[in-house]
Amino acid sequence: MFKIVTSLSELNTEQLLSVYKEHSWDEQDFLSYLREDFFQQPNAAYVVWIEGAEYKSAARLEQWVDGLLLHSLETAPDERRKGYAYRLLVHLLDHLKTTDCKVVYSHINKQNKASFDLHIKCGFQMYADFARYIDGTVTQNSCTMCYRL
Secondary structure, three states: OEEEEOOHHHOOHHHHHHHOOOOOOOHHHHHHHHHHOHHHOOOOEEEEEEEOOEEEEEEEEEEEOOEEEEEEEEEOHHHOOOOHHHHHHHHHHHHHOOOOOOEEEEEEEOOOHHHHHHHHHOOOEEEEOOEEOOOOOEEOOEEEEEEEO
16 A cells, blocks of 8 residues: 655654664664654655555655655565565656656665666656755765656
8 A cells, every 4th residue: 555644643663664674774863854854844755655554665755856856765675576666656656647746856876776677667767877965965876867747
């Protein structure tokens, strides 16, 4: 099941942290970021794919340039290669077609072939050979893909 979450109180943080368990984030710092920064932004949302009452895949969405930026797309380590991220992306793009959004961007680490291939499969195209993050920093380790709605 596809779900859009627009506030921290709607988010099952324990389940979300299980999706991101391979990251070395400090749990309290991450939750503080979500509460104090991320969910304070206009149109910020988490999108999650849920099966059997468990989060299988998740990503953040926020305003960026002339559209939305999809980032931190992740699938729980034990659930990878089962199509959850694909289902999440397909449902998200279908949902966004019913909104005023015209383009979705996504930053992908250049070493992450699985994510790159997933984005291509879902209709994303190369936008830039680098990533400019929301805070303005730029990295050559990632590229930017885009999907025009």
